Each structure stands twice: as structure tokens, then as C-alpha cells.
Amino acid sequence: MQNNFPYIDDTAVTSASTNHSAGKAAADVTALTINNKQIYQIPTLSDIFVNLNYIYIKNTPLRHLKRKHIDGYNSTLKHFVVTDSYIQIIDGSLFYGFTKLETIDVQNNRIFYIHANAFKALDLKILKISQNLCTNPGSGDVGNYPDSASSQLTLDQYITKIAASTCSPPADMDMLLSNYQDLNDVLYFEVEKKILEYEDLLELKDQESTACKASLDSKEQAIKDSALLLQQQKDENLKLTKKVADLTKNSESLKIDLQNAQQEATVLKSQIKYLESLGEQCLDVNGTCRFTRDDVDGYSCIAHNISINSPKMEVNWTGEHIPSSMQDKNVVTLKIQGLNVQFVPVNIHVQFYRLQKLIIDKCGLKKLSNLDFLKLFFLKSIEITSNNITSIDPDTFEDVTLLEILDLSNNKIQSFPSKIFNNLEYLNTLKFADILKA
Structure with missing residues (x-):
């Protein structure tokens, strides 16, 4: 595929596919690029792309980097880049044993905790962690390595600087970390997925809700209109539910249609409720x-x-x-x-x-x-x-x-x-x- 990033050869791919260039196979792939708002975890492809040395991930709802998803690349991976996503924690075992790793770039995420041993025993040439909750200006910015501010520091000194910054955990972080994976998997992923699925609808509702800032009267009218729309939707769903329930006695396909209609009604109710809350939050x-x-x-x-x-x-x-x-x-x-x-x-x-x-x-x-x-x-x-x-x-x-x-x-x-x-x-x-x- 077309090469769009530094130090990536011509076999960089954005998805696992059987359509390789002429004379190429999975073993020739050296780079993996992911830019997708519906990717919630790094795909485990180490059995397919056995010679991968570059991973580039951008603009995803990814929150947690898990060792099991990159474990198969510990003997080949050189460059690991995850930017403009929602990563919150870098734990101590994530990169253990990645002896060939030269670049780690996790800029523009939401990292609030980096384990003290996260980058130990690595022979890195580039380490970028700026623009995160624990490194942004005003919260103890530690910059990147190397750069003009830290050019006199060795890698070990820079890692020590990170450990001394606001990335170090609060007193109760051990308990939080012990439950973090379950919290992300059960709560955050599903919420983010729903938000992404109905992004266009929410944008439209947000535009309508901004009218409440003009005056209190227009805001109240928007809420009344939303409530009326909700009631009309409820009435339509009741009719649809009764009609489909009668038809599904002899048709399994109509039963599936009924379930889909009920799910859509629930989502619309949630969006209207969200619109109402947006209107009232203007005060x-x-x-x-x-x-x-x-x-x-x-x-x-x-x-x-x-x-x-x-x-x-x-x-x-x-x-x-x-x-x-x-x-x-x-x-x-x-x-x-x-x-x-x-x-x-x-x-x-x-x-x-x-x-x-x-x-x-x-x-x-x-x-x-x-x-x-x-x-x-x-x-x-x-x-x-x-x-x-x-x-x-x-x-x-x-x-x-x-x-x-x-x-x-x-x-x-x-x-x-x-x-x-x-x-x-x-x-x-x-x-x-x-x-x-x-």
C-alpha cells in the first residue's frame, strides 16, 4: 500500500487482507497502520505478520494497551506509535523484553499514570509522551526525549524525570489499577461505541440545542418539542410492537425486525433525553x-x-x-x-x-x-x-x-x-x- 509515514517500507498495511501486492505475502509485511474510530483494541496479528517492526495507531477510542495484543512482536518490533487516542495507563510490563524497540510515541492521549518501570531496560532513541493529562503544561510538563529542553539528559535520566512528575500515582492507585481493566471493558468501551455509532445524530441534536443559549424561552420550547417527539416515537413504537408481535407468530424474520425496532426506539429515547440535559446545562x-x-x-x-x-x-x-x-x-x-x-x-x-x-x-x-x-x-x-x-x-x-x-x-x-x-x-x-x- 502507499507509504505515508516515516521509516515505513512499501509493505505497510492498514488492515489484515489476503490481497497482497504481486510477489508479496504476509511474511513480507513490516508495518501495520490503524486509523479507525471503531477500533477498541489492537488486533492480535502476530501469527500472520511474523516480521512486523512498526505499529502506527491514530484516532481510535483505544483506552488500554494490553500486553497480550503485542506480545508476539517482542523480537521484531522497532517503532510503536499510538497517538490522538484515549490511552490512560502505561503499566510496567507492557514493553518488557522488547529488545529491538527504538521508538515509543504516545503523545496526545489521556495518560494520567505511567509505571516507574514502564521504559526500563529499553534502548530507546525516541520517547514522546507530551500532551497527556500528567505531562501537559501546567501539570509538570516533562517534554519529549530527545528535544531541545532535555538534550543534555540521558535516557535513564529522562525516565527518572517522568517517574518524578505528576504521572506518579496517588495513594490509592494500586486498588484502582487492580480493577482498571474490568472498568474499561465493562463500562467505557460500550459507551464509546454507542457514541460513535450515533455521532451524526448527536451532532444534529447539538446544533439544535445551541438555540437554548439565545434565550430561556427558546430553550424551553426546544425541550417541549423534544418531549413531544419522544411521546410520538413512543406511540409509533407501541403500534409497531403490536403489529410485529402479531406477524411474528409464523415468521422468525419478523421477530428479528421487532427486536431491531425496539433497540432503535431505546436509542432515540436516550438521545432525546441527552438533548434535554444539554439544554438545561446552559445555566x-x-x-x-x-x-x-x-x-x-x-x-x-x-x-x-x-x-x-x-x-x-x-x-x-x-x-x-x-x-x-x-x-x-x-x-x-x-x-x-x-x-x-x-x-x-x-x-x-x-x-x-x-x-x-x-x-x-x-x-x-x-x-x-x-x-x-x-x-x-x-x-x-x-x-x-x-x-x-x-x-x-x-x-x-x-x-x-x-x-x-x-x-x-x-x-x-x-x-x-x-x-x-x-x-x-x-x-x-x-x-x-x-x-x-x-
Whole structure:
């Protein structure tokens, strides 16, 4: 195939195929290129392309590099490039034994952790890890090797510099890593796949939802139109379901058509619900807080001077970090006590993405929804006490799979959705004191 990349010979391919150039076979292939938004893992092709020495992957939803997918290339691979994807972790055994490896390039990903031994015992000529969560400017940029900033460093010195940067793990990283693969396989891959499948539809809905920024009236009308569309779709699906159910008594093919129609209806319902949430998230408020540290809650943001009377509002917390070297990403506890907060802010994960503990006490909170703990993947403790909560959505705790403590004491909850706690395998403390007396 056409050569588009440096140090790739004319036998570079983008997919496993039986159509080789004249006089060529699988054993002649030395490079593999993947540029596909529906690739979720590196294909295992070591038994087909036995002489592969270059792997180039770009623009994929790939999150986890697994040793088993490249293990067969440890005696031939020279250049390994995965850029513009979603890689989050480089573990210590990924490149062990790759004695011929000269280039590793994982720029423009979402890497927040690199094991201290990830690049040890390698004779690399090029190592590029810039533009990641743990190396971007403002978070301790370590640059690339070699470059003008690190030209005086040896490879071992540069690897030591990486280990000393913000790529080093937080205290609870061992537990997170032990469950990371299951978390990615079960949760992230399916979500990303659905998003990619309906990308065009979401883009259209996003364009329509931007009209809500013009005025509150237009936003409310868009939501009403979306609700009407949802009801019409439900009515059409009920008719379609009844019609197909009657026909499928004597036709297996019509039974398959019914199942497909039901799946499409579910997706459309999800997209309309997403549109509604986008419209409501246009409202935001500013909140002040005091940053402090103690032995019990660690580095905390204690909120004051904030009022939230509408659902799905975004809050921008401002305050002076003490000491000044601390940043929002260092906050592990958020406390909201005795304030008029009837709904949980929907954007906590954006400002405090490493949050481990959330306390909302005596604030008049009314309900818990599926957006309240969105993307708070590190959250271990939720204490929402002495409020006015009467209901909880079934998928409220879907993203907080590491949760250990849940305290909903002194609320007005009369019942809980079935299987609401099924995905909380680490939950060890559950408090419901006086939930009907509040």
C-alpha cells in the first residue's frame, strides 16, 4: 500500500487482507497502520505478520494497551506509535523484553499514570509522551526525549524525570489499577461505541440545542418539542410492537425486525433525553469556597455563598488555594453544608476530577439523579444527610463503582429502585437512619 509515514517500507498495511501486492505475502509485511474510530483494541496479528517492526495507531477510542495484543512482536518490533487516542495507563510490563524497540510515541492521549518501570531496560532513541493529562503544561510538563529542553539528559535520566512528575500515582492507585481493566471493558468501551455509532445524530441534536443559549424561552420550547417527539416515537413504537408481535407468530424474520425496532426506539429515547440535559446545562452560577486541609478529609473545598434552585446547573468554584502550589486537581473532598442547594451541581467532575468524598448536609436537596455523580470515578464516600430527598433515579450510582461509604440518613426516601446498588462491589458502609422521619 502507499507509504505515508516515516521509516515505513512499501509493505505497510492498514488492515489484515489476503490481497497482497504481486510477489508479496504476509511474511513480507513490516508495518501495520490503524486509523479507525471503531477500533477498541489492537488486533492480535502476530501469527500472520511474523516480521512486523512498526505499529502506527491514530484516532481510535483505544483506552488500554494490553500486553497480550503485542506480545508476539517482542523480537521484531522497532517503532510503536499510538497517538490522538484515549490511552490512560502505561503499566510496567507492557514493553518488557522488547529488545529491538527504538521508538515509543504516545503523545496526545489521556495518560494520567505511567509505571516507574514502564521504559526500563529499553534502548530507546525516541520517547514522546507530551500532551497527556500528567505531562501537559501546567501539570509538570516533562517534554519529549530527545528535544531541545532535555538534550543534555540521558535516557535513564529522562525516565527518572517522568517517574518524578505528576504521572506518579496517588495513594490509592494500586486498588484502582487492580480493577482498571474490568472498568474499561465493562463500562467505557460500550459507551464509546454507542457514541460513535450515533455521532451524526448527536451532532444534529447539538446544533439544535445551541438555540437554548439565545434565550430561556427558546430553550424551553426546544425541550417541549423534544418531549413531544419522544411521546410520538413512543406511540409509533407501541403500534409497531403490536403489529410485529402479531406477524411474528409464523415468521422468525419478523421477530428479528421487532427486536431491531425496539433497540432503535431505546436509542432515540436516550438521545432525546441527552438533548434535554444539554439544554438545561446552559445555566451556570459562580460559587465561592474556602480551600483547607485536615487529617480527616485531606485537601478540601468548603462551599459558601451559593444558591441552586434549578436542576442541572453548573457551578464555577472560586477561592484561594493554600498553599498556592495546590490546584483544583488536588481537591479530594467537597463540603456543602447549610446552604440553599436543592439540586447537585452537574459539573463537579470537570473542576475536581480526583474527588474522593462528597458531603451535602442540611441544604434542602430534593432528589438524586443519574447526572449528580457523572464521571466521578474516584469517589469513595457520599454523605448526603438531613435533606429533603424523596426519590432516587435507578442509574444514579452508575459511574461511582469504587464507592465504599453511602450515608443518606435523615431524608424522606420511601423506597429504592431495584438493583440500584448492584454495581457497587466495594460498598461496605450503608446508612439510612431516620429516612422516613426527616
